[in-house]
Ligand code: GDP
């Protein structure tokens with residue numbers, strides 16, 4: 430029986446996936462990013478030292494683990510080099526243990542310029558993207574015009590294709606968005622030194638993973654973003670441009686569903702969202718201040734303040750179904766410490782008809798009102814607690830209620846940002 434696990438977000442991102450990936454890869458051989466790009470920001474804290482990864486999978490901090498950036502990820506070569514150098518500065522070396530798919534589409538300067546120009550043009554209707562060129566890069570992939578990692582291996586072809594695509598984008602940037610034209614030669618000049626560094630990392634990662642599975646190696650698949658930022662299942666159009674739900678693992682790596690043994694959904698004990706779009710349980714004022722200050726809810730990628738809200742089990746239950754989640758991990762339980770009372774949204778109501786409403790699709794979010802159950806909070810600290818039985822009974826009741834509603838076991842509870850602040854209720858390997 431294989432022991433491959435998927436760790437993905439069940440909300441709108443920033444659930445604490447990176448920390449959980451870092452913890453669980455301690456006992457694995459491979460860690461794989463399968464979608465998204467450097468829009469992700471995964472924070473790891475080891476003995477008080479913080480490292481934020483955007484593109485390189487979080488398990489890379491363990492020296493014996495092999496990191497894979499698979500075909501579903503859109504790769505910015507400059508962001509990649511920046512991150513490799515950051516790791517080097519922190520005495521983490523990736524030589525011969527980081528591989529990137531031949532087929533990963535590239536994010537280049539014109540994608541970023543397009544992303545930013547479009548957001549500017551949308552004005553108050555902007556999506557609130559991270560400005561990393563993610564949408565335009567995935568558009569190129571689907572339109573079958575993307576430059577991919579494999580193209581970095583042939584300078585002549587790269588130069589020719591780059592000239593054409595920059596011409597295509599310059600028409601839009603200059604004529605429609607009134608921006609400056611881009612020079613393909615500058616992009617090429619910046620790429621050349623990077624190619625030397627990454628050349629040998631560019632591989633058939635599907636093949637590497639099949640071999641690993643054949644050799645019974647343990648693999649952790651690391652999701653980026655969250656289920657409701659998914660291009661198909663999220664709060665469209667306020668979503669990212671990839672499949673952050675379970676399907677992304679399959680298409681984004683070439684590993685089939687039979688080779689996934691456990692799907693862990695990571696859920697904050699409350700909820701956050703960065704960027705625009707529906708958020709039924711959003712709170713303001715004092716509760717927002719509490720979550721924001723105690724949970725340090727500022728984006729790991731853009732530094733933006735995250736919107737905050739109560740835990741929403743209507744959407745969580747939907748995430749459970751969409752992803753076939755077999756196990757839940759609750760993070761940031763400690764952020765609830767000190768609250769007088771805690772709310773859980775257990776259903777939605779349509780505020781016009783006063784009838785109960787299911788998880789809406791499309792733009793039917795406007796009239797959704799959350800219905801809450803209210804529970805007493807706790808005064809004792811949960812920060813750093815490592816055993817379930819050491820949690821205050823109100824906190825255990827809260828966890829039990831989430832299990833009861835979702836009908837999924839909570840096998841991990843995270844009680845602080847550090848790698849060691851964790852309650853592992855079940856051993857996954
Ligand atoms: P990711 O994108 O899902 O990996 O999450 P981020 O790293 O963007 O955001 C999660 C934030 O919460 C980071 O600052 C983490 O260091 C922090 N964090 C993770 N787990 C816990 C926890 O259990 N308690 C607290 N207080 N912070 C946590």
Ligand code: IMO
Nearest residue numbers: 442443468469470557558559653654669703704
């Ligand atoms: P991690 O992996 C939170 C959000 C952006 C915006 C929308 C589209 O750290 O959980 P994009 O740049 O992807 O086109 O932006 O998606 N977003 C995230 N929000 N965490 C993330 O990643 C995110 N990646 C993208 O804020 O609302």
Ligand code: MG
Nearest residue numbers: 443470471729
């Ligand atoms: Mg994040």
